[in-house]
Amino acid sequence: MSLDTTDKKILAALQRDGRMSNAELSEQVNLSPSACHRRVQRLEADGYIRNYVALLDARKMNVPTTVFVEITLQGQAEELLDAFEKAVARIPDVLECHLMAGTADYILKVVAENTEDFARIHRQYLSRLPGVAQMQSSFALRTVFKTTALPV
Amino acid sequence: MSLDTTDKKILAALQRDGRMSNAELSEQVNLSPSACHRRVQRLEADGYIRNYVALLDARKMNVPTTVFVEITLQGQAEELLDAFEKAVARIPDVLECHLMAGTADYILKVVAENTEDFARIHRQYLSRLPGVAQMQSSFALRTVFKTTALPV
DNA sequence: TATATATTGCCAAAAACTCGCAAAGGAATT
């Protein structure tokens, strides 16, 4: 049920390169290809590896701007939260939505082409979200770094 | 230099499943395997696809807690920012670091096992970051959703 | 020590990748 050193090496390697061939991976972790393959299958089946994805370049894809949006709702009724969350989930420019501690606050991570494009997103989507009492947007000038790799 | 409909379908598919076989991908976008493969190679070479990674389950990996940390530095001198950024980049629990507009603020996205573990991270790393004037941590109660897929 | 379980390495079949090459499709020019 828990992860030994080899498992952690495998997870670290696949977090760096999810398309590494099993042959190369097995070399990096000092296992035969088949043994390594069985471990990867187990890590997938047990849910440690959720999925594999391609990460795109935000600049190339014309969404170099990240905006963090803090939202306060009008109340904490469960239906209010549900309605809000369902509506937020439909906005393609919103990459993350976190329910925050303290007052009923959400933080959204939004990507946009530029400030003007964010104005469109705001007008088209954010301003129409149900139950919102307050909304404050903070623009990122520059993403210093960003990784999807969890510490192992 | 720009992306046609087929390119966008490929990128959308690979953002969902980065290990999809080229054969299956080619079916989804109505191309022959070889033509599809050439397009993927071009998208990689042109930098649209940055890399492929495995996404791990944060709960399974024992880091279910996300914390957003807002940091104000003591000044805006370039050396100050550089030193800060270099030091932050070495902390494995920090997944993202954004330089924010307005006053010289940073936002960090940190993952931890729980609040106690965050206390360790704070003590061990965050409190030792150079040039920090102020630091405010906000805990996420729940991640409503999270995706790495940029809008295409 | 003896037994049971899990993990490993080897091997072969099946699947997938990768490249060269000729044909098809579009755009621009005459």
Place this chain on the structure above:
DNA sequence: AATTCCTTTGCGAGTTTTTGGCAATATATA
């Protein structure tokens, strides 16, 4: 409208990779 040029496509073959069975080894438990 025809020709030329350039890009993209589909086909096919050689190579690589994946995948599962099987016996042997290693690990854990009693």
